[in-house]
Amino acid sequence: MKLRVVIFSVLVMLLSSCGSKKQVVTQPTQKPIVVTAPRKDKKVDIPEVKPKKTTKKTVSTITATTQEYIEKFAPIAVREMHKYKIPASITLAQGILESGSGRSPLAIRSNNHFGIKCHKGWKGKSVTHDDDEIGECFRKYQHPxxxxxxxxxxxxxxxxxxxxxxxxxxxxKGWAYGLKRAGYATDRKYPVKLIALIKKYNLDKYDRSTKTKTVVKSYKEEKNNKKTNFYYKVVKGDTLYSIARKFNTSVSKLKSLNKLRNNTISIGQELILK
Known part of the structure; x- marks a missing residue:
């Protein structure tokens, strides 16, 4: 009996000594992983910016062909013919030649279809353009x-x-050669070129046109002491010289009759002709 007790005691001691030498392994502490649901941000509506359309600016006076140019400006040439007695064929031919049928840089930049330079006394707008000399002054117009x-x-x-x-x-033909003699152009072939254009496009038909004729009542009669006086109402573009030539009189006579101190006249002014 005592032997059993001794053996049991020895076994308990052995087991307790082995347990004291056993290492205890502990897991390292880890930070808790927090899983969050994706945040639903408030939707912001950003307006869509549409790019501006960059359309190439076109000039309405540019014509694709010479025939198109003629159709566009023939009525104006006929109107000028009836007003100033300049053949429409000559006006059109000069416009075609001088402006390249409306496509020359001078015509596009300044609506100058006849290559008219500034000259002394020009008070309108102007542009510089290389012609007979570099950087010459040419007239600029708002409309052709x-x-x-x-x-x-x-x-x-x-x-x-x-x-x-x-x-x-x-x-x-007389006008074509007359313009050259009067010094309108320095090109020796200027008359030939004008005549060639008139023949090629049959421009002389407009010289016989009665369409777009502007009828303006330019004068009226008044009786004063049994004497007939003729009056003329000044319109845009009139000068004393042009009025004198139109009514076969002189500038000095017009100035005397109307008691004018200088050559200045105004639109709507009535001038005594006789």
């Missing part, structure tokens, strides 16, 4: 129609072109 009107006034108001207005209105 204004260029046509100024072309007529340019010819009417200068004495060197006065002989042209004594020609037959349908004598475009």
């Amino acid at each position: 129609e204004t260029s046509y009107e100024d072309h007529s006034q340019f010819l009417v108001s200068r004495k060197r072109y006065a002989g042209l207005f004594r020609l037959n209105p349908t004598d475009y």
